[in-house]
Amino acid sequence: xxxxxxxxxxxxxxxxxxxxxxxxxxxxxxxxxxxxxxxxxxxxxxxxxxxxxxxxxxxxxxxxxxxxxxxxxxxxxxxxxxxxxxxxxxxxxxxxxxxxxxxxxxxxxxxxxxxxxxxxxxxxxxxxxxxxxxxxxxxxxxxxxxxxxxxxxxxxxxxxxxxxxxxxxxxxxxxxxxxxxxxxxxxxxxxxxxxxxxxxxxxxxxxxxxxxxxxxxxxxxxxxxxx
Amino acid sequence: xxxxxxxxxxxxxxxxxxxxxxxxxxxxxxxxxxxxxxxxxxxxxxxxxxxxxxxxxxxxxxxxxxxxxxxxxxxxxxxxxxxxxxxxxxxxxxxxxxxxxxxxxxxxxxxxxxxxxxxxxxxxxxxxxxxxxxxx
Numbered sequence: 001x002x003x004x005x006x007x008x009x010x011x012x013x014x015x016x017x018x019x020x021x022x023x024x025x026x027x028x029x030x031x032x033x034x035x036x037x038x039x040x041x042x043x044x045x046x047x048x049x050x051x052x053x054x055x056x057x058x059x060x061x062x063x064x065x066x067x068x069x070x071x072x073x074x075x076x077x078x079x080x081x082x083x084x085x086x087x088x089x090x091x092x093x094x095x096x097x098x099x100x101x102x103x104x105x106x107x108x109x110x111x112x113x114x115x116x117x118x119x120x121x122x123x124x125x126x127x128x129x130x131x132x133x134x135x136x137x138x139x140x141x142x143x144x145x146x147x148x149x150x151x152x153x154x155x156x157x158x159x160x161x162x163x164x165x166x167x168x169x170x171x172x173x174x175x176x177x178x179x180x181x182x183x184x185x186x187x188x189x190x191x192x193x194x195x196x197x198x199x200x201x202x203x204x205x206x207x208x209x210x211x212x213x214x215x216x217x218x219x220x221x222x223x224x225x226x227x
Numbered sequence: 228x229x230x231x232x233x234x235x236x237x238x239x240x241x242x243x244x245x246x247x248x249x250x251x252x253x254x255x256x257x258x259x260x261x262x263x264x265x266x267x268x269x270x271x272x273x274x275x276x277x278x279x280x281x282x283x284x285x286x287x288x289x290x291x292x293x294x295x296x297x298x299x300x301x302x303x304x305x306x307x308x309x310x311x312x313x314x315x316x317x318x319x320x321x322x323x324x325x326x327x328x329x330x331x332x333x334x335x336x337x338x339x340x341x342x343x344x345x346x347x348x349x350x351x352x353x354x355x356x357x358x359x360x361x362x363x
Contacts, residue, residue: 068274068293075276079293 001030001121002094003128004037004114006045012090013052015111019060019087024049024113025080025101026066027093034128037092037114039066045092045113060087070097076104119150136207136214142195144186151179157200160184232295233267233278239286241265245278254278308336 031037070093094116102110118130133150153172160180163171168181253271279289304318
């Protein structure tokens with residue numbers, strides 16, 4: 001899932017302090033599951049901003065809403081109702097959701113309340129770790145289901161660097177497991193250590209976004225008229 | 228009555244575009260005798276809106292899947308504060324707490340527990356005459 005974390009309250013308050021009527025919009029997708037942008041977080045943020053004592057001018061008034069996913073243009077356009085007097089929308093979605101709201105409700109300013117951080121999964125309740133960099137050329141089949149692009153601090157493709165510590169952790173962060181140690185140990189359990197003998201050449205980073213914003217087209221999907 | 232969150236309006240003609248295009252396999256159909264029945268499985272449904280997008284008849288009332296009501300899950304007997312009647316816990320919760328704590332939970336809310344506790348201290352601390360005035 002996409003993992004995000006809420007910005008500091010002071011930063012959010014500063015970004016909306018020139019607007020009188022603010023609609024706070026949550027998203028029912030990834031950010032609900034990672035406890036940063038769902039309906040409960042919307043209510044919490046509305047309460048905190050209503051009681052925030054340091055607005056330089058007037059205090060904005062707040063309304064709240066949420067939609068199943070902010071990242072789908074037609075869902076937002078058809079099902080998210082924005083009160084007519086709204087001066088700004090404060091979005092608790094990832095960056096994709098914020099941009100879709102800005103497109104749909106132009107020219108109303110849309111302000112992000114989260115920092116979108118990474119594609120990850122929960123290691124334990126309340127702790128999310130980056131698992132995928134979205135590089136567009138997945139090699140997990142060769143690396144025992146452990147991504148060295150996202151989980152090695154140097155994104156190495158050919159085994160560990162010389163900095164793996166004695167406990168199997170990374171020299172960049174002693175708390176971080178060395179991805180290549182994890183890969184080695186799992187490949188050994190799978191009797192697939194021969195996969196490590198293949199030299200992987202420097203990769204083409206264009207599928208990872210080095211060639212500009214990426215687009216995926218799924219052919220064969222229809223659309224009914226008028227939507 | 229078990230009311231489905233997935234609802235279609237009278238424009239539905241049973242073309243099955245929604246069934247064919249549902250990426251979560253949450254829609255199905257049954258042809259039996261002279262009727263076709265459309266089926267929806269809420270636990271499989273991702274609420275992605277693909278059915279709504281592809282429906283050539285504009286028949287799918289997708290808002291029902293976004294703004295559903297509340298379903299009752301379980302109904303349990305409540306224990307209320309014996310002074311003010313405020314709900315404090317359920318009867319099964321109290322019974323399980325007795326097993327774990329070896330003592331019954333108070334049947335007073337926090338406010339009245341504190342007030343009664345304070346009054347008890349006052350009774351100990353003050354002479355009898357003054358206590359009567361305090362209790363008022």
